[in-house]
Amino acid sequence: MTQIIYQRSKGLKDVETHYCPGCHHGIIHKLIAEVLVEMDLLDTAVGVSPVGCSVLAGNYLDCDFVEAAHGRAPAVATGIKRVLPNHLVFTYQGDGDLASIGAGEIVHATARGEHFTTIFINNAIYGMTGGQMAPTTLLGQKTTTSQSGRDPLLHGRPVRMAEMLSTLDGMAYCERVTAANMPELNKAKRAIKKAFTLQMQGIGHTFVEVLSACPTNWGMSPADASAWVKSTMSQVYPLGVKKDITAEEKP
């Protein structure tokens, strides 16, 4: 008898991705695909992709997809979820897309408690356009537009979207995770599954921030980039549940 320990998820189309070697977009696509298969939602789910490296996410995940204008995925997802309330609807947005040009969109979608799920890929940089500083870039981090490192006086300080959005009453569940090592990868998958499950219960906005590596624009090997997410990035962006209105009140 042969047991399958792991094989390519049926939630992915059988195509190559355009992502750089070791890019976490590929890992997170896999986790979403696995959860959609496990929840039997592949045929009905609708994803909304951003502008950024993951603009073609719909070419890889084997569910329906709509591509939104830069930062506008929450508005597009709002429309889809209101028309198709019984379908799972999720956005997939980078930090340039969500925390910069689209910051207003996600704030108000969350404030309205829109019943879709946001998967927020925070890699602390603009990947697609060649490594410019993002609102999420760490202090001292070198990018093509902060070549001596991000300077708080000149460029401001990193924006913690998960914490900020959790202050809004429309947020039902918000967790920050990473796929940078095996235990964290397992937690990331559980968070995505929980967000999707709570979405289908219609209790408010659900949000998963995933700290991710962009080895190419960070100028690191994929293994070093994954290690840096855990050692350095997660100091500025602490992992864990930021809000869960379904959690039992502590006595």
Place this chain on the structure above:
Amino acid sequence: MKPEVIFNLNRCKGCGLCVSVCPRKILKLDTSVTNIKGYHPSVISDQSQCIACGSCARVCPDSVITVLKHEEDT
């Protein structure tokens, strides 16, 4: 129990993440081989040391790896 690790050679981007997570340190990038994409692909050096944990396959961003466990008939 006989584990088997199978690579979809021409999908590998030689990123080395599988190499970095393998608890038995039995994976490496084979610099003597260049695949169709131009990368040195990951290979397993000693199949008998594998514990079929699946970590390499689960971390691979490009779903290159399949991990199987063959149970010996009794």
